[in-house]
Amino acid sequence: MYYVYILKSEMDNRYYIGSTENLEMRLKAHNRGSVKSTKNRRPLKLVWSEKYFTRAEAMKREKKIKSYKGGEAFKLLLE
Numbered sequence: 108m109y110y111v112y113i114l115k116s117e118m119d120n121r122y123y124i125g126s127t128e129n130l131e132m133r134l135k136a137h138n139r140g141s142v143k144s145t146k147n148r149r150p151l152k153l154v155w156s157e158k159y160f161t162r163a164e165a166m167k168r169e170k171k172i173k174s175y176k177g178g179e180a181f182k183l184l185l186e
Contacts, residue, residue: 109165111172113155113185116148122181123151124172126165130156155185 110130114123114137123145127133134153140146159165175181 109159109162111157111159111165111168112153113172114145114151115154116145117150117152118148121148122177123148124169126169128162
């Protein structure tokens with residue numbers, strides 16, 4: 108199983124979108140500071156996730172969500 112997820116920084120209220128095969132381990136890595144793009148934005152909270160059967164599906168969905176650029180579609184996704 109693969110996951111697409113959105114994290115929210117509790118420090119600056121910004122979002123991070125990613126995909127992974129192990130969501131629990133990846134969230135721990137983000138909050139441990141092991142992920143370069145989020146290490147200065149900790150702590151991070153999981154606010155949304157979806158499951159996919161293949162890595163290709165998850166990456167396609169991640170790219171689509173990133174294309175929303177925080178607009179209305181992104182806000183609707185988080186509701």
